[in-house]
Amino acid sequence: MKIEKLLAIVLLTAGLMGCQKSTPSDEPEKEPGTEVTPGGDEPVEVKKGEVFIHTIKSKTLGERTIRVYVPGDYANSGRQYDVLYMQDGQMLFDSKITWNHQEWGVDEAMDTLQSKGYIRPTIVVGIDAAGTSSNMQRIEEYCPSDVAKYIASGHAMYSGMGTPKGNEYLQFVVEEVKPFIESTYPAVYKEREHTWIMGSSCGGLISSYAVNKYPEVFAGAACMSTHSTLSVDNTYDAEVVKGYVQYLTQTRPVNSYKIYFDRGDQTLDANYAETQEMVNNGYAAAGWDSEHFHYAFFSGAAHDEKNWRARLDVPLVFLLGK
Numbered sequence: 001m002k003i004e005k006l007l008a009i010v011l012l013t014a015g016l017m018g019c020q021k022s023t024p025s026d027e028p029e030k031e032p033g034t035e036v037t038p039g040g041d042e043p044v045e046v047k048k049g050e051v052f053i054h055t056i057k058s059k060t061l062g063e064r065t066i067r068v069y070v071p072g073d074y075a076n077s078g079r080q081y082d083v084l085y086m087q088d089g090q091m092l093f094d095s096k097i098t099w100n101h102q103e104w105g106v107d108e109a110m111d112t113l114q115s116k117g118y119i120r121p122t123i124v125v126g127i128d129a130a131g132t133s134s135n136m137q138r139i140e141e142y143c144p145s146d147v148a149k150y151i152a153s154g155h156a157m158y159s160g161m162g163t164p165k166g167n168e169y170l171q172f173v174v175e176e177v178k179p180f181i182e183s184t185y186p187a188v189y190k191e192r193e194h195t196w197i198m199g200s201s202c203g204g205l206i207s208s209y210a211v212n213k214y215p216e217v218f219a220g221a222a223c224m225s226t227h228s229t230l231s232v233d234n235t236y237d238a239e240v241v242k243g244y245v246q247y248l249t250q251t252r253p254v255n256s257y258k259i260y261f262d263r264g265d266q267t268l269d270a271n272y273a274e275t276q277e278m279v280n281n282g283y284a285a286a287g288w289d290s291e292h293f294h295y296a297f298f299s300g301a302a303h304d305e306k307n308w309r310a311r312l313d314v315p316l317v318f319l320l321g322k
Contacts, residue, residue, distance in 0.1 A: 048071075048072065048107045048108050048110070048111030048112075049069055049070055049071045049072045049074070049107050049110065049111055050069070050070050050072070050074075051067050051068065051069050051070075051093050051094075051107065052067070052068045052070070053065060053066075053067055053068075054066050054068065054180070054184070056176060056177060056180060058172050058176055059176065060168050060171060060172055061130065061141075061168065061169065061172050064127065064128060064130070064172070065089070065090070065128040066089060066125055066126065066127050066128065066177060066180075067089045067090070067092065067093060067125075067126040067128070068123060068124070068125050068126070068181070068184075068185065069092075069093065069106060069107050069110065069123060069124040069125075069126070070123045070185070071110065071111065071114055071121065071122075071123070072111070074123070074185075074187065077121070077187075079121050079187070080121070080187055080188065080189050080194075081120075081121045081122055081123050081185075081187055081188045081189065081194075082120050082121065082122040082123075082188070082189060082194040082195070082196065082320060083122065083123055083124075083125060083178075083181060083188050083189065083194065083195050083196070084122055084123070084124045084125070084196045084197070084198060084319070084320070085125045085127065085173060085177070085178075085195075085196065085197045085198070086106070086124055086125065086126045086127065086197075086198045086199060086203075087127060087129065087142065087198070087199030087200075087202075087203030087204075087206060087207065088126070088127075088128070088129045088199065088200070088203050089125075089126025089127045089128045089129070090126070090128045090129065091103060091104060091305055092104045092106040092124070092126040093105075093106055093107055093126065098305070100304065100305070102304055102305035102306050102309075103305055103309065104305050104308055104309050104312060105309040105312065106124055106126070106312070109309070109312045109313055109316060110122065110124060110316070112313075113313060113316055113317065113320075117322065118313075118317055118321060118322070119316055119317060119320035119321055119322065120194075120320050120321075120322055122320055123181075123185060123188060125177065125181055127173065127177060129141075129142075129203075136161065136162065138202065139158060139161060139202055139232070140161060140162055140163065140164055140165045140166075141165045141166065141168070141169040141206070142166065142169065142199075142202035142203055142205055142206040143157060143158060143161070143164035143165065143166045143202075143205070143206070143230075144157075144164070144166045144205060144206060144208070144209035144213075144244070144247070145164040145165070145166040145167040146166075146167070146209075146213065146247065147209070147230075147243055147244050147247045148164065148243075149247075150242075150243035150244070150246045150247045151239060151240050151242075151243035151244075152239045152242075152243070155237050155239040155240050155243075156240070157230045157231075157240055157244075158230060158231060158232050159231070159232070159237075160232065161232065166206055166209055166213075167213070169206065170206070170209070170210050170213055170214060173197075173210070174214055174217050178195075178217070192216060192217060192218065192219050193219050194219070195217060195218055195219060196218060196219060196220050196221070196222070196319050196320065197210045197211060197218050197220075197221045197222075198221060198222040198223075198224075198315065198319070199222075199223065199224070200223075200224040200225050200226075200308050201224075201225050201226070201227045201268070201303065202227045204222075204223030204224050204225060204226035204227065204261075205223070205226055205227050205228070205230070207221040207222065207223050208221055208223045208226060208248060208259065208261075209247075211257045211259060212247065212248060212251050212252055212257075215252055215256060215257060218257065219257060219258065220257050220258030220259060220260075220319050221257070221258075221259050221260070221319075222259075222260040222315035222316070222318065222319055223259065223260060223261050223262075224260075224261075224262050224263075224308050224311075224315060225262065225263050225264065225268070225269050225272070225303050225308065226261055226263070226272070226276065226279075227268075227272075228241065228244070228272050228275035228276050228278070228279055229241070229271055229272065229275050230244060234268070234271045236271075236274070236275050238278075241275045241278050241279075242278070244279075245278050245279055245281075245282035246282070248279065248282065248283070249282045249283055249285070249286040249288075250286070254286055254287045254288055255287075255288055255289055255291070255292040256292075257292065258291075258292050258293075258294075258318065258319060259283075259292065259293055259294075260293075260294045260295075260296075260314075260315045260318045260319065261276060261279060261280070261294070261295045261296075262295065262296040262297065262298060262311065262314070262315070263276050263297060263298070263301075264297075264298045264299070264300065264301025264302055264303065264307060265297075265298075265299060265300065265301065266300060266301060266302035266303070267302040267303040267304070268302075268303035269301060269302060269303045276295075280295050294318050296311075296314055298311055
């Protein structure tokens with residue numbers, strides 16, 4: 001089945017779900033990164049496959065927990081596997097250890113899509129977010145550092161924030177996490193065409209940056225409910241967003257990677273309508289085709305794991321579809 005047809009089927013299914021009115025979470029709404037579940041060796045309960053927990057002592061970021069999902073047949077299939085690196089790893093697999101008691105359901109989604117033959121065999125590397133409940137460390141690490149060079153003088157990303165650390169974070173992913181995964185899980189591919197990155201909110205922001213910062217490493221990125229305002233509050237500076245769009249669309253050749261964006265229209269996602277449109281228009285003006293750029297809108301969807309879980313199959317099929 002061609003990827004375009006398969007994606008259309010998945011979009012229709014997810015779209016029908018997305019058109020339902022989102023039920024507000026019982027937890028209070030949070031700003032991006034406001035609360036981060038500490039990493040650690042708490043056992044992760046998954047319904048499909050297995051999740052292994054590792055602690056990496058980074059040269060630049062200190063200790064960081066990563067959670068690695070492998071399909072149930074990983075040990076004896078004799079196949080090789082793509083690798084999907086995901087931000088906010090502590091939120092992906094088990095709602096019992098997350099701050100809001102929600103999860104992405106990554107293990108269930110991966111198992112279903114792989115067992116039906118919709119996507120290639122893939123493992124998922126969830127990298128726990130940094131920081132404390134003050135949120136700034138997470139935002140700093142998920143901030144696209146080099147975008148600052150494209151922003152007009154007198155304007156800045158996340159006004160009032162400390163030094164962006166997106167470059168340090170991605171260096172950790174590429175130079176420390178990736179080699180660890182390839183040595184610990186020898187059945188994975190090492191090549192670019194089998195390596196992907198994904199996240200939501202500020203995690204989507206750093207994922208869109210990663211595929212441009214390291215084009216020789218990542219073949220594509222999925223960016224859900226991307227925090228395209230690049231601000232701490234719910235406003236945005238058009239000059240900052242223009243710089244972000246310029247970076248995304250002018251640093252690499254047209255159609256040189258795959259990238260997916262989406263958003264809803266409830267809670268924090270309601271703030272992204274204008275800025276995400278600027279991103280979409282930038283890619284369109286640069287000439288990107290639908291095989292390499294995809295945007296989806298989900299009416300009624302809020303900015304939380306429950307809603308990302310409901311449509312997770314859409315970006316997974318776009319990136320990993322056979």
